[in-house]
Amino acid sequence: MSNDNQNTSPLFIDRNNKQLTPVQKMNQLKEVLTDSSFVSDLQVQIDNNEKHQRNAFEGFTDEMMMYAFIHKPSHIKDEYNKKGNTKKEYIRDLHQFFSLLYNSRDFFKEDVLNYTEGSLLRNLEKRHIRRYQEWLKNEAQLKNGKIGYGMATMARKVVIIKSFLKWLFQVEYIQRPIYAAFLNNEIRIKDRPVRDLTYEQVKALIDFYEYHPFNHAILTLLATTGLRIDEIAKSTWSDLYYDPRQNNCYLKVIAKGGKERHALIKETVFERLQKLRIRKRLSSELDPNDQSPIFTTNRGNSYNASDFSRYVKNMIKQTKFEFLKYKPKDVTPHWFRHYFAQEAHASGAPLLYIQNTLDHKKSETTEIYLKGIMKKENDAAQYVDESKY
Structure with missing residues (x-):
């Protein structure tokens, strides 16, 4: 798939568009991720790649891969695929994760040897994953004024991002199993909040x-x-x-x-x-x-x-x-x-x-x-x- 075809995809987010601010670009991304009407377009591109014996996701952008992970069916029975509320959670956490990457794009260009242009996900390394998990724990500024997510919320976000990165590795969009860098943050019984009412x-x-x-x-x-x-x-x-x-x-x-x-x-x-x-x-x-x-x-x-x-x-x-x-x-x-x-x-x-x-x-x-x-x-x-x- 050529870059021209890639850029005309309805799923393509033009990160180089100077008429939009970074915030506007990320808002545009969230709107696209929320719109489930592009699934058939995505499948056409996958089918075309397979027809020409290419990797199913050749020519896909980071944004398209996020969209595929959120919306593409994984089971023949609809009841086993992600439902509305589950998709909202995936969109929220993936969008937050990618926004962090996008806002750090200049840092990545300096920090990563042999930087790959046109993708943020392909430049991720294990140290970046560890840094993201540390950000969730100690730096994220929450709406209630607190700093850092609680164990339950952090565990949910890690599960989603880890499964996404693992899938990217399995379909050969990224070349290293960077998802393995996540530290165990399984919630133990003693860490679970007490919600007792008499x-x-x-x-x-x-x-x-x-x-x-x-x-x-x-x-x-x-x-x-x-x-x-x-x-x-x-x-x-x-x-x-x-x-x-x-x-x-x-x-x-x-x-x-x-x-x-x-x-x-x-x-x-x-x-x-x-x-x-x-x-x-x-x-x-x-x-x-x-x-x-x-x-x-x-x-x-x-x-x-x-x-x-x-x-x-x-x-x-x-x-x-x-x-x-x-x-x-x-x-x-x-x-x-x-x-x-x-x-x-x-x-x-x-x-x-x-x-x-x-x-x-x-x-x-x-x-x-x-x-x-x-x-x-x-x-x-x-x-x-x-x-x-």
Whole structure:
């Protein structure tokens, strides 16, 4: 593939365009990475390379390789390919990584022997990867004013960038396994944040908003189902239904990986959802054709998951309960998944039931939610007869 063909690709970002500032160029890149309509163009170029017995990605730019990694299907079944939220994470972290490279392009030209023009990724060496990981830990300036990412966020970013660099090596776009330079940053149990809420604390939060139908309903739903906030944000009234065999109401949601999940909705929760609907002047009767969101903004639209999470976090903070001061971080909707697991466990639910309800692939993940409780329950000291002393 000639350079001319490469430059006319709709995926080509002209980094040499002097009419755009560096920020504008990186914003342009983010727009392209977000647009999934170029997949067929990319496949045509791959097919053409293979037809002429060239490397499938010959003539591709760094930007095109990022796009391919994010959007190109890897499995014949759509349900096993990256979904919207996963792609957003990949775009965010890859764009941040590449922006760092782009802003350091003059440094690379001086630092790398036999510098390859036209590519930043092909000039990366292991020391640069170590430097990037150090930047994540000690130098990245976060929106909240803090310096350096927490262990969980840093681990996620490393997983994405490492898998991208490994793929680049596998398809021969880069010639060295530089991904091996990443230090192990696996999150150990002791490093995981404690997200414990007691029954009394959750009940206090719910009761505080007894006369606020919206807040009352969302907190009750989170506490009694273990649903993720993005699953709730996407749900419509038509997703609620009654199952006569179980004599219960359920909410059908799309969980991670596009899997369908049916969450049991207790009678009290349903009544609070109905109260909210009535306050919003919407029908409170079950209707499989009613596509209105269960939780709507003031304009009647569905919530963006991150905005909804922020709303719940701020709403909890506004209660100003004393116990909130002693939590290691702000209480977010995810804390209620931990609470649900702990409350279900305390009520006698088997670990497998809790795992399936929370949609965890591995029981080890569920056990992390219960680590504090289970460790105390399994303390050998309980078998020691204190009367002997």
